[in-house]
Amino acid sequence: MSSIGILGGTGPAGRGVAIRLASAGYHVVLGSRDGDRAAQVAETLSPRGDGTIAGGSNEKAASCDIVVVATPWDSAVATVKEFKSLLANKIVISMVNALAKEGRELVPLYPPRGSMAAQIAFALPESQVVGAFHHLPANQMENLDSGLEADVVIFGDNDAARTQVAELVSAMPGLTAIVAGSMSLASAVEAFTAVCISINIRHKAHSYVKLAGLAH
């Protein structure tokens, strides 16, 4: 089974993806600027099945076969640039959303290239950047008994990479992959996260996106 590294993986978003990747059989490296802290966090996570979660440095995470970017949006580009050569010729999955709190709601921010995935792709010209995991509720992701059945919208310009990520996502418990299209859709997918979270704040809910009427 492939190894999957998660840059900035110790936050709620990274932990949720880690536990469901490991429960699909993958060997996950939960990366952090502070490798000791990542090791401590990894020990608190109990995936099911044959996969594993080990904590380590972001460098160790970047050395895996596939790498997920789960850092805060404003450190994502700096982090991937630091490991540019390790990430070359690999699939890099961006789950980063640029969001800001504005009163009771979260609002989307648009980086110069329209989306964080496009910023990351620009910083990593030798990697295949694919977007996924944007709209997922972190705490339900982390709890394998939450009953989550979410659709994951996937986009990117490399068809083979997109397909490989879709297979990986659909192997994770509770998730169904839906390939939407190219990087031209990145801003729309990322920004919609602000809508999901704002709805959850306003309605005190943990909702997530399902696309009804799609044969899976």
Next chain:
Amino acid sequence: MSSIGILGGTGPAGRGVAIRLASAGYHVVLGSRDGDRAAQVAETLSPRGDGTIAGGSNEKAASCDIVVVATPWDSAVATVKEFKSLLANKIVISMVNALAKEGRELVPLYPPRGSMAAQIAFALPESQVVGAFHHLPANQMENLDSGLEADVVIFGDNDAARTQVAELVSAMPGLTAIVAGSMSLASAVEAFTAVCISINIRHKAHSYVKLAGLAH
């Protein structure tokens, strides 16, 4: 029951909203630049219940109590400007998405103020502009037997207007209103329509957005 006018209502999107508004008991004026054409289209629509659909000019539609903007995106601002005084002190619902076809997919376009709803609000400073009806599949909207059960994301800066639109939407068969928040979310809601349609083109489906895990 209030009267509701639909500017540019003879296209698939306008027809679908018209038939479900009329089926909720509203008196709908399907507006068009060509009033005779609108009258012909209105005759083809068979709502259920006590509501009615009459065709007419866009001016007649703009004279209703509440007005929906369903024109193509690139004529929306010109159309509402033409009826600015008729639309003053009214709720104006924007269902407009700025989208472009790019190969096999639809991609979002971002107008200068970020969204079509914001463009319309700027053109109509004396109206209460609310966004709704963006992600709905037009042909399933028009067919009352399609089994549609879609969530409608609603946004706007005027709380009372937003609440009134939410009540109106939830009265329509097959639709549930979800208030997301302010106009700061407009670009994200509108742009996500491109993702929905691109998914439908790619997967030959008629999917629509549901927010799972939300108590309705």
